[in-house]
Amino acid sequence: MTADFTAQFSEEESAPPAFTLTTGRRRGYHRVAVDTFLESARRSFESGDGDLTSEDVRVASFPLVKEGYDVAEVDSALGRIEDALAARARERTVREKGVEVWVAEARADAQVILDHLAREPKHRFARTGFLTFGYRIDEVDHVADRITGFLRDGAELSAEQVRSAAFRMQRGGYREEQVDALLDATIEVILAVR
Structure with a gap:
């Protein structure tokens, strides 16, 4: 069981980051917080359950840390997710009402x-x-x-x-x-x- 856990941990550590990492004194968004939020957003969008709204994406915030994700890249990705969720909500409203x-x-x-x-x-x-x-x-x-x-x-x-x-x-x-x-x-x- 320990070997399986170690292999899984090593696999996760070696996966390439989803966004550019900050260097030097620049801070970026906390990687795990962003990855967790994006995975949750992906699951919600794919299931179509409507649990996550465009407003939820717009107000999402993440801690700033050294060697974090580039803020502009993450914000751009969040903007695209927000747009997709808003379009889905619009389609649902038009279809239902x-x-x-x-x-x-x-x-x-x-x-x-x-x-x-x-x-x-x-x-x-x-x-x-x-x-x-x-x-x-x-x-x-x-x-x-x-x-x-x-x-x-x-x-x-x-x-x-x-x-x-x-x-x-x-x-x-x-x-x-x-x-x-x-x-x-x-x-x-x-x-x-x-």
Whole structure:
């Protein structure tokens, strides 16, 4: 029994990593955490049980460690998984409820986002206290204008562009959780209308 375990352990150790590994001072995602999550996602997708949603993939997080998986590569793979799960959910909704219901839901979600972003620039989200850091207001407002252009005027904007939005920090900035929630809702709408 010990020989079997040793052989299995050696086999797993010698398997090539799924993504590029970080080197030097760069940190990457914890390999076992990523591999476990991706295996769970694969099983859920193949079974079609719907246990894993596109939102679950979007909010997945992993510890950063030395010699971990390259963050950009993993995030790109997660984006593709999120897209596939969103497409499956859209197909299921259309099949079960009809295209009219699906379109109505997407429009309602888009309207909620537009209503929120109709606020005056610099006042679109709650702010942190003067001594606390939040997202930089002008950068968030720039992304908010792009989202408005997409939802109202049909301007180009991809889910990947929204996913990769990053903001510097400033004292008295926008509250991160509110901005992040709106970005997540926007991604849902973009994936719904693809």
